[in-house]
Amino acid sequence: MNMDEIMDEEEEEFEFSRNYFLAKEHGSSSAKKSTNKLTDINLVDEQELREASLHIQPKHEKEIACLMDSYKNMYPEWVLALRSGFSLLMYGFGSKKVLLEDFASTALTEYSVVVINGYLQTINLKQVLITLAELLHDQVKAKRKASSRDLPKSQQPSNSQSIEDLLTFLDEAEIEEDGYVICVIIHNIDGPGLRDFETQQYLARLAACTHICIVASIDHVNAPLYWDKNMAHTQFNWCWYHVPTFAPYKVEGMFYPLILAHGGANQSVKTATIVLQSLTPNAQSVFKVLAEHQLSHPEEGEFLSTS
Template structure:
């Protein structure tokens, strides 16, 4: 039987692939350690990044200025009840804030910086209720149209009451609204399901409009069909700015820098990714124990074995020992001896760094 050149090439590719897998499987275990990762001082790295010369500055300015011709259209679409979602390569912070400060001067604007690590959405909703109530009083549209229970909505601790107040439709002009600018609506402080649900409910309120930006390619996975088409009612705009993320990047740890809690967790997570899923799960047991027993020297080896065996992560003490050897070789775990003379396992990370590491593992 004859074999043509294409089939022979496919055969050779398959053969090389399986040979590579076989060699990889038969090789020695990884000897990488946290201390082997070459890192630099964070301030030095940020200073170097800040001094990188921006290329094609003239072309970029021309591109960004071309978006300004869209401002009247964006205002019109907000008035029609749409939300604006900006996507594309580069920071859109300056562009959106320029739009808000020049084209939305007749409206109140509240800014949410989604690139921050934590955001209190309830305080945002209270602030929106306060602003809208002041506008109602200023425009003398009060009391006949608004029910008594909403006379001071910002004193209520109920999100449902606050959102209901913002959704009241007894206003003369349909295009009267408060605009929320959300930089990085897919940021770490807003990425959870509860925050996105609250933002979607906010966006569906009669007197709220949202202008937001996204930078993660998987950001649309945060929303279901109802949220996209009914609540947020997005009008998508591709507005690449090619601008550096100078402000947003300040709040993210640099992977090549050291001396920070977040970075300690990040480097440990990098090492854990080279281990097997079972080894990662065993490490997770140890980390959870250490967080829940802060006053102890560490987790006894026998206790770790019992828990890991109950969760079907190890079948024998030999299997557990192989995981522990890897942990110690990578400097993820150290051994201590408690007051009873029993060997205990301890992860050499601060509490906040260990919590950060657990969140990295669970993602």
């Protein structure tokens, strides 16, 4: 290839590039911008949308029922895993609430069972630990009465005790019967009320207690990121099971705002709270001063809202 041919090719490439950018510039200047706005969307009332969703006819009921029945054959394996010191973690598409509760009611009848609904927005973890400690304390008292020799006295669990004290009691309670176990069923351990790191640490320490076993479900793809190596493999000691149920999240979905509906005053308050929490401390203090001033001078409310 001679020099003239090379020059011709470079000139063609340059001309192509120039025409491309000229076309883009011309198109962007002449293109019409849409006048549609998100605020123009006609959102329905949240209650109406929830009522309408309840009337949606379920599909593939027979196939889902057969799938759920197939999981029942795995119950003995799950019980064996619990007795071997593992915690069970159920994952897969679909609500696993019915599956876990059926497993607890049919295969864990010899255990005491406590259920935590992690899909709720707020959960009183301390009250859960008090309930577990009371169950274990009653077992200690029963064994002390049945035994001829004295056992160390244990303090009655109460609200005055800290979470650390309750976890210490659950971990160190002495019961002669090694087989006594309290099973904690956690629906959505990745739920909004449980997903902060401190709560996950407490749950991991709970799972490591001698007389406690955990059966939990997850639905969020990033849920495993809540646990470090020690929590996942030593404290929780998870045994993973893929159990897609394809069941609708009817109960779990009741506590989440719907995208296609306006949530009213309650949702507005939640949204405002999230926004305020994202501000710097100085900005938060400014809004606090404005709010206090408006509350103390209600007659100036119209002026503040329009200024």
